[in-house]
Amino acid sequence: MSLMNNLSTSMISSSSSTFLAPTSFNSSRTQSVSVPLKSINIVKCVATPQEQQNAYKTKVSRNANIAKLQAGYLFPEVARRRAAHLLKYPNAQVISLGIGDTTEPIPDVITSAMAKRSHALSTLEGYSGYGAEQGEKALRAALASTFYRNLGIEDDDIFVSDGAKCDISRLQVVFGSNVTMAVQDPSYPAYVDSSVIMGQTGQFQKDVEKFGNIEYMRCTPENGFFPDLSKVARTDIIFFCSPNNPTGAAATREQLTRLVKFAKDNGSIIVYDSAYAMYMSDDNPRSIFEIPGAKEVAIETASFSKYAGFTGVRLGWTVVPKQLLFSDGFPVAKDFNRIVCTCFNGASNIAQAGGLACLSPEGLEAMQEVIGFYKENTKIIVETFNSLGFKVYGGKNAPYVWVHFPGRSSWDVFSEILEKTHIVTTPGSGFGPGGEGFIRVSAFGHRENVLEACRRFKQLYN
Amino acid sequence: MYYSQFLTRVCMPHAVLLQPKESWNSSKSNDEIIVGHCTKVPRNSNLEKLRSGYLFPEISRHESEHLRENPDASLIRLGIGDTTQPIPDAITLAMAEQVRGLSTIQGYRGYGAEQGNMALRKAIAGKFYQDMGIKANEIFVSDGAQCDISRLQMLLGSNVTVAVQDPSFPAYIDSSVVVGQAGELEEETGKYGNIIYMNCGPENDFFPDLSTIPRTDIIFLCSPNNPTGHAASWQQLKQLVEFAKANGSIIVHDSAYAAYIRDGSPRSIFAIPGAKEVAIEISSFSKFAGFTGVRLGWTVVPEELLYSDGFPVIKDFNRIVCTCFNGASNIAQAGGLACLSTDGYQDLCKVIDYYMENAKILVDGFTSLGWKVYGGKNAPYIWVHFPGMSSWNVFAEILKKTNIVTVPGRGFGPAGEEYIRVSAFGQRQNILEALRRLNSFL
Numbered sequence: 001m002s003l004m005n006n007l008s009t010s011m012i013s014s015s016s017s018t019f020l021a022p023t024s025f026n027s028s029r030t031q032s033v034s035v036p037l038k039s040i041n042i043v044k045c046v047a048t049p050q051e052q053q054n055a056y057k058t059k060v061s062r063n064a065n066i067a068k069l070q071a072g073y074l075f076p077e078v079a080r081r082r083a084a085h086l087l088k089y090p091n092a093q094v095i096s097l098g099i100g101d102t103t104e105p106i107p108d109v110i111t112s113a114m115a116k117r118s119h120a121l122s123t124l125e126g127y128s129g130y131g132a133e134q135g136e137k138a139l140r141a142a143l144a145s146t147f148y149r150n151l152g153i154e155d156d157d158i159f160v161s162d163g164a165k166c167d168i169s170r171l172q173v174v175f176g177s178n179v180t181m182a183v184q185d186p187s188y189p190a191y192v193d194s195s196v197i198m199g200q201t202g203q204f205q206k207d208v209e210k211f212g213n214i215e216y217m218r219c220t221p222e223n224g225f226f227p228d229l230s231k232v233a234r235t236d237i238i239f240f241c242s243p244n245n246p247t248g249a250a251a252t253r254e255q256l257t258r259l260v261k262f263a264k265d266n267g268s269i270i271v272y273d274s275a276y277a278m279y280m281s282d283d284n285p286r287s288i289f290e291i292p293g294a295k296e297v298a299i300e301t302a303s304f305s306k307y308a309g310f311t312g313v314r315l316g317w318t319v320v321p322k323q324l325l326f327s328d329g330f331p332v333a334k335d336f337n338r339i340v341c342t343c344f345n346g347a348s349n350i351a352q353a354g355g356l357a358c359l360s361p362e363g364l365e366a367m368q369e370v371i372g373f374y375k376e377n378t379k380i381i382v383e384t385f386n387s388l389g390f391k392v393y394g395g396k397n398a399p400y401v402w403v404h405f406p407g408r409s410s411w412d413v414f415s416e417i418l419e420k421t422h423i424v425t426t427p428g429s430g431f432g433p434g435g436e437g438f439i440r441v442s443a444f445g446h447r448e449n450v451l452e453a454c455r456r457f458k459q460l461y462n
Numbered sequence: 463m464y465y466s467q468f469l470t471r472v473c474m475p476h477a478v479l480l481q482p483k484e485s486w487n488s489s490k491s492n493d494e495i496i497v498g499h500c501t502k503v504p505r506n507s508n509l510e511k512l513r514s515g516y517l518f519p520e521i522s523r524h525e526s527e528h529l530r531e532n533p534d535a536s537l538i539r540l541g542i543g544d545t546t547q548p549i550p551d552a553i554t555l556a557m558a559e560q561v562r563g564l565s566t567i568q569g570y571r572g573y574g575a576e577q578g579n580m581a582l583r584k585a586i587a588g589k590f591y592q593d594m595g596i597k598a599n600e601i602f603v604s605d606g607a608q609c610d611i612s613r614l615q616m617l618l619g620s621n622v623t624v625a626v627q628d629p630s631f632p633a634y635i636d637s638s639v640v641v642g643q644a645g646e647l648e649e650e651t652g653k654y655g656n657i658i659y660m661n662c663g664p665e666n667d668f669f670p671d672l673s674t675i676p677r678t679d680i681i682f683l684c685s686p687n688n689p690t691g692h693a694a695s696w697q698q699l700k701q702l703v704e705f706a707k708a709n710g711s712i713i714v715h716d717s718a719y720a721a722y723i724r725d726g727s728p729r730s731i732f733a734i735p736g737a738k739e740v741a742i743e744i745s746s747f748s749k750f751a752g753f754t755g756v757r758l759g760w761t762v763v764p765e766e767l768l769y770s771d772g773f774p775v776i777k778d779f780n781r782i783v784c785t786c787f788n789g790a791s792n793i794a795q796a797g798g799l800a801c802l803s804t805d806g807y808q809d810l811c812k813v814i815d816y817y818m819e820n821a822k823i824l825v826d827g828f829t830s831l832g833w834k835v836y837g838g839k840n841a842p843y844i845w846v847h848f849p850g851m852s853s854w855n856v857f858a859e860i861l862k863k864t865n866i867v868t869v870p871g872r873g874f875g876p877a878g879e880e881y882i883r884v885s886a887f888g889q890r891q892n893i894l895e896a897l898r899r900l901n902s903f904l
Contacts, residue, residue: 055768056739059710060679062769063619066778073784076576101572111565114793118557121549121756129544129754129887133519162605162757162791169786173612173640176506177620193785197616236503267502296499311572312792313564314605323498326505335509341516342636343612348605348791349755350557444572 065199068211074189074430075099081414082424089422095453097381098424100245100399100442102309104373106354107366110308113357117350131346134337135160135317139352142359143317147277147302151289157321157333159340160355162314162347164275164303165190171271171299171318172198173343174335179236182215184227186246186431186438188273191239209433218434221393221404225249229258234266240288241273243280246431246440247402248394250284256291263297269324269332270298275316276398278307278371284397295321299332306374306399307367308358315351374399377450378443384454385441388461399443402428406437413439421456508642511654517632517873518542524858525867532865538896540824541867543688543842543885545752547816550809553751553800560796574789577780578603578760582795585802586760590720590745594732600764600776602783603798605757605790607718607746608633614714614742614761615641617775617782622679625658627670629689629874629881631716634682652876661877664836664847668692672701677709683731684716686723689874689883690845691837693727699734706740712767712775713741718759721750721814723840738764742775747794749842751801751810758794817842820893821886827897828884831904842886845871849880856882864899 071077078098086094120126134140140155148158161167168190175181177199183191195201195214202212210216215235217227225247240259242251251259263270272288280286288298303316320333347355357363382395385403393402405413410427417423417439426442428435443450514520521541529535563569577583583598591601604610611633620642626634638644638657645655653659658678660670668690683702685694694702706713715731723729731741746759763776800806825838828846836845848856853870860866860882869885871878886893 055766055772056707057710057768057770057772058679058706058712058740059770060618060622060712062771062773063617063621063778065619066617066781067773069781073781076784099573103570103572105566105570106564108565111561114561115558118554118561118793118797121557121752122551122554123548127546127548127752129546129752130542131755163788165788166786169616173616174506174509175503176508177642178506179503190785197782197785199620236501263501264499267500269501269503293499297501309564309570309572312574312789314788314791325498325500327500327502328505329500330505335506338509338512338516339640341519342633342640343609345606345608345757346755348757348794350561350793351791354561446567 065197068196068201068203069193070204073193074426077430078424078426081418085418085422085424092422093452094422094424095445095449095456096424097442097445097450097453098426100306100444102306102311102374102444103446104309104370106309106313107363107370109360109362109366110354110357114313114350114354117353121349128349131349131352133340133344133346134158135347136349136352136356139356139359142356146359146364147287148289148319151287152295153289153319153321157319159318159320159336160347160352161316161318161344162351163305163316164273164301164318166344167301167316167318168271168273169194169197170339170343171301171336172200174332174339175200175237180213180215181237181239182217182232182235183239183432184219184241184244185216185433186219186428186435187239188241188245189431191271192432209429216432216434219244219247219249220434221391225393226251226255229262232262234268236268238263238268238270239273240270241275242284243276243398244394245273245276245398246394246400246426246428246435246438248396248398248400250280250282250397253285253291256285256288260288260291260294260297264293267327268297270294272298272300273302274300275303276306277302278367279375279399280397281375282397289319289321295323297324299324304355304358307371308354309370310351310354313348313351313354315347315355373447374443377445377447380450380454381441381443384457388458390461395443401441401443403439403441404437405439408437410436410439417460421453421460423453423456508640508644511639511644511646512636513647516636517869520873521867521869524861528861528865535865538866538888538892538899540884540886540888540893540896541869543749544887545749545754546887546889547752547813549752549756549797550806550813552803552806552809553797556800556806557756557793557797560793564792571792574792574795576784576787576789577601578790579792579795579799582799582802583760585799589802589807590730591732591762594730595738596732596762596764600762602761602763602779603790603795604759604761604787605794606748606759607716607744609787610744610759610761611714612637612640613782613786614744614779615643616786617779618643618680623656623658624680624682625660625675625678626682626875627662627684627687628659628876629662629871629878630682631684631688632874634714635875652872659875659877662687662690662692663877664834668836669694669698672705675705677711679711681706681711681713682716683713684718685727686719686841687837688716688719688841689837689843689869689871689878689881691839691841691843693723693725693840696728696733699728699731699737703731703734703737703740707736710770711740713737715741715743716745717743718746719749719841720745721810722818722842724818725840727840732762732764738766740767742767747798747801750814751797752813753794753797756794756797758790758798816890817886820888820890823893823897824884824886827900831900833904838886844884844886846882846884847880848882851880853879853881860900860903864896864903866896866899
């Protein structure tokens, strides 16, 4: 997210942060909510304690589920720290390898399709109003043939969206509050946070840094970042991301086969996040549906964000196979369709035109080039940390490098790196207790920035 | 919009043959029964409560069926409120420019603020909330009001009670059911348990008689109203704000059609003093700018709006927006900014005038046929009364005999029975043709 946007938005997100404050924000409102920054006050309290007491309050109870959340969502928190740092060092050349935000321009073949669609909206023949909530037919067909050819996934199993993050929440709305879920630990924070909001979880347990009622599947170097399923309790839903954000680990065919079997034996549903599938270098499955039997146990979510630089354009998709059934035999796809029709109104038609262009032969080639560029960045970062003697994971099948700082608090390392090299990374503990002791370094960035960042890392850690 | 057909299946281990349910059995064959694995994941009981598909895909489905049976029919769509007029050049040019910028180093943008581009938030504040004390940081840009309604429901959670107008835009009730605020659907009344339905009809000037309404936590109010077309007066909104204040309730005010107001009625709930402490406002570029497919809207959550424990609602809404959403498309937002420029806004007013001229023609047309017509003056919807008749039957008859798609009032709630909603979006010649056909038929 751009700095300028965050200076103002940080006023909101910062006051819900507890990353710097030792106590939970949910405690008494008479406590000051400003964050103890040494620099200029970028935090604006919504009301002073005195005003609070006299202010009119409605009689509507706050949603107790949201109150369970401990702090702001991870990435706005990282952005806030970055903004604070820039205020402290206005001349610093801050390099952002934190939030996984794409930086390279979108290839022409894709933007020209979107420009064409934009212009067409000004003509009688080209104007279109509401589109199908599930997405434009041509795009759904192109997605099916590009990513799911020969896997038995049909056009109408695919639901186009404004991105995987939104789809995760919509899936949670489908599932409701009476399901249990398992996540990898560490994992992309939206799975846990959306679960808390939906009311699937218990309270946050400070001692273990976990929410009650969620099964955390530890992923470590020791288990090859694939959970030991024999130790995992049955849950209704299993969130699994491969290639993984943040560890970069890519599950093998053998591992995914075990996962599918586990889900089948337990009657569980896997929500498989394949947002980074095109970054895969090794010969691992790119879609869960490559595993026989997966259609009866899995949903797959994906995104154009990291393939086409569509982080701001907003386009993704979710596959819900017809064969996926609830315990009473009701097809999950029908409920998902209902949610899509009721809680959503389709992805932007301009973004969809771009998506279709992405899947043309020229578009695919262009996307591969950009992905290749970020993969080269990743290689440079991996080599740098390796040369400095760090234990480095990931980076081969994903644009993330997972660096081990044994025995250290990841927020401390994050702060140290930021303070001493002006580089923003992401602290591993933001992804769950299993991320403690690790730092995630994103490989998105202009080449010269990545090279400069590596120079600074070398200086700091030599 | 399309409604997918699915095959029924039988679960192998349980060998349960499913009773065909009205709700998801399509009119197509449900003979194919396939043996397959059932997970052990229970279906969300809230979704089970919903009795049929969402209203507008259902209308689409009827439309498609009709076309299948009458392939040569020249259909006139006055059903789903879908805009038809091209977007003014100035706006699409801005979007195309933004798009082209994305292919350059200087113009490329990745993730935007989830709350929206500050320039756009400021422009919205300046254009619509001038002198109302609403600040840019209280405005959250979205991909449309329908999505915002659901995000607000996620925010509020299952333990709140809601009141809706009857009739009303179906997303309020449906999202309430989905989130778990509602009880079962009561067959005789056609109402969901635990939701208060505020009757709006000619007898009360389409504004709820608040003296008869019990307290709920949340009150949904849409003005100008979809489907009745009524724009609440200043006095009516003042009453509502006072009611909310006295009850400690939160109003969710849907102002998606504010730009259609012609008679000086308030365009925002925040025109009423004290509203900031009791109301959230949602709005949209869909009907204002023809952005139904482009996807852009906004929600205003004032900083003054507090939960019972004093916690600001805006903070939790921000958390929802940051966790469950990732911002509206930056291309749509560039378009939005152009909509609010002097020229852009002027161009859009002309399109709105065009639709409202359609509305006038329809109002006059139906009136001259002897029907009691409401709305059509401050909104692009005409609410026609067919006393003693089932609205779905009237809908079906009109479709069958004149190939005109409308929306049966019952789809908007039990009090919509006996009414038909006619949209004023469409090409002028189609509107005129529709009236010609209705003349012969009615």
